[in-house]
Amino acid sequence: MPNFQNSSQGNILEILATILEIQELDMQMIQLMRLKKERQRELENINAIKGDLTHQVKAKEDEIVELKTIIKISEEELGELQNHIKDLENKQSSIKKVDEFNALSHEMAASDKQRTLKEQSLSDLYDKLTNEEDHLKNFRESLESTTESSKVLENEIFERISAINKEGKVIKEQRDELVKQADPEVFRIYERLLNNKKDRVIVPIENRTCSGCHIQLTPQDENLVRKAERITFCEHCSRILYWAETNEADAQVGTRVRRRRTTKQTA
Numbered sequence: 001m002p003n004f005q006n007s008s009q010g011n012i013l014e015i016l017a018t019i020l021e022i023q024e025l026d027m028q029m030i031q032l033m034r035l036k037k038e039r040q041r042e043l044e045n046i047n048a049i050k051g052d053l054t055h056q057v058k059a060k061e062d063e064i065v066e067l068k069t070i071i072k073i074s075e076e077e078l079g080e081l082q083n084h085i086k087d088l089e090n091k092q093s094s095i096k097k098v099d100e101f102n103a104l105s106h107e108m109a110a111s112d113k114q115r116t117l118k119e120q121s122l123s124d125l126y127d128k129l130t131n132e133e134d135h136l137k138n139f140r141e142s143l144e145s146t147t148e149s150s151k152v153l154e155n156e157i158f159e160r161i162s163a164i165n166k167e168g169k170v171i172k173e174q175r176d177e178l179v180k181q182a183d184p185e186v187f188r189i190y191e192r193l194l195n196n197k198k199d200r201v202i203v204p205i206e207n208r209t210c211s212g213c214h215i216q217l218t219p220q221d222e223n224l225v226r227k228a229e230r231i232t233f234c235e236h237c238s239r240i241l242y243w244a245e246t247n248e249a250d251a252q253v254g255t256r257v258r259r260r261r262t263t264k265q266t267a
């Protein structure tokens, strides 16, 4: 089992007690950052929904502009057709030859048919425009009500994030104080392990098992940890092990640390 001879020869349990306090603060901080990320994700979701609605409104507006252009062109074409038919009618009265008259009648009939078609298509376009304008109205209302209702939610989230930041600041101050008192060498090891695992890295032995990786230890390992003459690492997960007195009595270092803080907080 790899171990680390403490240079200060101080009581290992005492050294670890300070770092265990830091560890509990770090666990709180990790939890806080997780909560903060969740809140930020909620904000992103709200913004995505608003973004979608804004996009729908814009797309519908563009569609309507395009539709109006098509209608304008169709109206102009219909006007031209109507003028053309009027010209043909005028011409018809001055024609004397039968075959010319027939040809003109034929052309008039064709133009008339074209006009009917154009009128029908325009009528369809007007219906479509009314429809699209209704859709646009709905999209706009939906965007407006979503923006309105999400304001309350967004403010709530901002407040929660701000509370998280405040809590984080307090934790950081407490931590900074403890770090000053901590054995620098052991603290460096602790931080390196924490960065790797993002979890508790100083753990008690429970039932001759590392409570970090839950792998059984040998009696020799357990003895080493119990003697607490040096820092002992779990050879399976590299966590620092300590002997919790609760294995025999009710005085576990971790519990003591936690209990102390709980009393502090409620005081």
Ligand SMILES: [Zn+2]
Pocket (backbone or CB within 6 Å): 210, 211, 212, 213, 214, 215, 234, 235, 236, 237, 238, 239
């Ligand atoms: Zn382990």
